[in-house]
Amino acid sequence: xxxxxxxxxxxxxxxxxxxxxxxxxxxxxxxxxxxxxxxxxxxxxxxxxxxxxxxxxxxxxxxxxxxxxxxxxxxxxxxxxxxxxxxxxxxxxxxxxxxxxxxxxxxxxxxxxxxxxxxxxxxxxxxxxxxxxxxxxxxxxxxxxxxxxxxxxxxxxxxxxxxxxxxxxxxxxxxxxxxxxxxxxxxxxxxxxxxxxxxxxxxxxxxxxxxxxxxxxxxxxxxxxxxxxxxxxxxxxxx
Ligand SMILES: C[S@@+](CC[C@H](N)C(=O)[O-])C[C@H]1O[C@@H](n2cnc3c(N)ncnc32)[C@H](O)[C@@H]1O
Numbered sequence: 504x505x506x507x508x509x510x511x512x513x514x515x516x517x518x519x520x521x522x523x524x525x526x527x528x529x530x531x532x533x534x535x536x537x538x539x540x541x542x543x544x545x546x547x548x549x550x551x552x553x554x555x556x557x558x559x560x561x562x563x564x565x566x567x568x569x570x571x572x573x574x575x576x577x578x579x580x581x582x583x584x585x586x587x588x589x590x591x592x593x594x595x596x597x598x599x600x601x602x603x604x605x606x607x608x609x610x611x612x613x614x615x616x617x618x619x620x621x622x623x624x625x626x627x628x629x630x631x632x633x634x635x636x637x638x639x640x641x642x643x644x645x646x647x648x649x650x651x652x653x654x655x656x657x658x659x660x661x662x663x664x665x666x667x668x669x670x671x672x673x674x675x676x677x678x679x680x681x682x683x684x685x686x687x688x689x690x691x692x693x694x695x696x697x698x699x700x701x702x703x704x705x706x707x708x709x710x711x712x713x714x715x716x717x718x719x720x721x722x723x724x725x726x727x728x729x730x731x732x733x734x735x736x737x738x739x740x741x742x
Contacts, residue, residue: 505549507693508682509571511663512550514656524605524725525556528636531721531730532601537632537737543601546590546625547608551576551583558583561601566593591620598630603637607728610640610699613675618702619710622733626714632737635716638730643701646676660687676701707731 508515541561545554548565549572557563558580566586567573573585586595590604591612602625612618625635648671656663662685667678680695702710704720708731711718716733724730 505569521552536634540600546604551579607640622710629735635733
């Protein structure tokens with residue numbers, strides 16, 4: 504997944520305004536965080552576009568499963584550290600004031616058990632009073648199986664046509680992204696298979712709450728997909 508498309512990722516998603524999303528995130532973070540440190544981890548950071556702006560306000564690190572995307576992220580953010588790991592099982596020595604997991608990356612958890620594992624693992628890496636912000640994938644009600652989608656890029660030296668049919672298998676949204684990519688050297692075709700879990704708001708809330716986080720749901724979020732915000736209890740100082 505993402506190996507072949509890594510080199511085109513930023514162009515394909517150039518419609519996203521990462522700087523504006525980070526401005527919104529920082530507002531939520533400053534409102535809810537209860538710890539005082541500035542350590543941030545972006546889980547499933549992709550090519551590091553959020554990190555570029557988050558690093559202006561935080562000591563920011565990134566984590567992702569894809570070596571190809573991490574290489575892009577490291578080029579974009581040469582001062583940040585990166586970790587190649589799975590969000591369910593990563594084990595870092597540091598604890599963070601802020602952990603983000605954005606642009607529906609949590610959807611790659613194929614079952615409720617995996618979802619719970621990932622949220623629990625991220626929550627475990629927070630300092631007391633730290634905050635977890637997760638932008639979800641679509642809910643079962645919003646996903647429309649049997650629909651066809653296309654994206655077209657027409658730059659002078661790069662043409663991309665990406666087409667897919669959206670399908671459902673049980674609790675999973677399933678789609679093959681067919682890419683036709685033309686450059687001055689050659690035109691190639693490749694397919695990426697994606698499977699993302701369709702979780703309800705209640706299931707997402709439960710994953711956060713069972714991880715011990717005080718949880719809020721912002722229905723619009725950064726891009727209309729919603730945003731879950733969980734805060735780990737601050738340490739109590741009994742007198
Ligand atoms: C839609 S991209 C989002 C990337 C980035 N957050 C952004 O906003 O551009 C989904 C990301 O999830 C990562 N990913 C998928 N499964 C993962 C897992 N189990 N652990 C860590 N990262 C994962 C992919 O490699 C990819 O970078």
